[in-house]
Amino acid sequence: MELRQLKYFIEVARLEHFSMAAETLHVAQSALSRQIGLLEKELGVELFEREGRNVKLTLIGKAFAAQAVIALKAMDNATQLVEEYLDPERGTIRIGFPSSIASSTLPTIISAFKKGYPDVRFHLRQGSYKFLTEGIKNREIDLAFIGPVPASDPDLHSDILFSEPFVALVPETHSLAAKGSIPLYELDKDSFVLYPEGFVLRKIAVDACHQAGFRPFVPFEGEDLDAIKGLVSAGIGVTLLPETTLFENMPRGTVLLKISHPEVKRTVGVIIPKSRQLSPSEKLFYEFVLDYFRHIPLWL
The missing domain is CATH 1.10.10.10 (Winged helix-like DNA-binding domain superfamily/Winged helix DNA-binding domain)
Structure with missing residues (x-):
């Protein structure tokens, strides 16, 4: 044969x-x-x-x-x-990522890498937290950016790149819009727009509300980050999002409010498999990512 x-x-x-x-x-x-x-x-x-x-x-x-x-x-x-x-500078790397780093973090990293290694190719796959972790284990993805970083998984090696706070995004017509910073309990009467059940960003937001002493009313759900922002912009409700999702990407008609209490944050990092060695191209990019974030304190 x-x-x-x-x-x-x-x-x-x-x-x-x-x-x-x-x-x-x-x-x-x-x-x-x-x-x-x-x-x-x-x-x-x-x-x-x-x-x-x-x-x-x-x-x-x-x-x-x-x-x-x-x-x-x-x-x-x-x-x-x-x-x-x-020639490790001409390989193809399959990268997984969540929607929450798609607009700012991921493009910045890849753009910086391509300046030094223009011939490396990327196959990008966006997905949920479970999709990313399972994709690494099943060898469908070579390396994945993820947040929060898995605390302990015997099949994954994790590196934390930076941590970031969650912020509240509210319509500019909201009664608290001018405050700049609020304790989270002040949103206890609002309608929330969140990711569906099973999404890790949903869990972080709901857990934070519970810690603030209330159960959030969530009549609106969406899997798309831009759709969630759009609903807030339309005055439908409020949401909690990682701060980097709003870098240079604030929808019109909205205001960002910092959360003074409780502290709501997540780690963002990269995961690779423990069961196999990275290929030369994958290793080249992986080590670039680690070095890149060591020299950019603004992400910390």
Whole structure:
């Protein structure tokens, strides 16, 4: 069985058409058909059912295709790893991140890194706290920015980059808008706009309200950070957000209020797997990130 045969097989399975697959692969249709025939002969099964000019996977063909995709992905990863060892400044890094660092922190880091290593490529994946931690464990993500940083997870190595306070975002028409700083209990009569249950930023906000002595009324929920800000801007309610989510990104018609009591904050950091070594490109970026934040005290 040849790697070429697997690639041909996957392309035919994807397009369900030999001539279209041959055109995509830039090979003669006769050569493609011959290689698929040799693969079927070696396996001793038919992988495709012919239906005129089209083909469909047989039952065993579907099962084989699922494993062939995994095998090809493993080969691609292995090839990429070798290429990166030869030149770590040309690799690809899969980075995970939450929406709360998407507008300021992440672009700043990547922009600074690209100035020194312009040929490194990034595959960015945004997701929830659980998505990020599970993505690292399942090797779907190489490195993830996260907040708060996991306190203890046997499968993850964590580094805290900085800590930041939460602030209240209120409409400019709010009765407290001119105060600048408030104890959190002063918002106990307000409607809150928060992330849904299960989101870590929701938990931090609700826990802070409980600590301030009240249970927040949350009639509005949203998974999108900009949507939450927009609802506050429209006068729908108030919210609690990490301060960096508002850096140079304050929606019109809103006011930021610092929280004097209780202290509401989170750590922001980076997580990598404990179960495997980072590739050269990943290690290059990881060490850059750690060094970058050591020299920027304004984040602390």
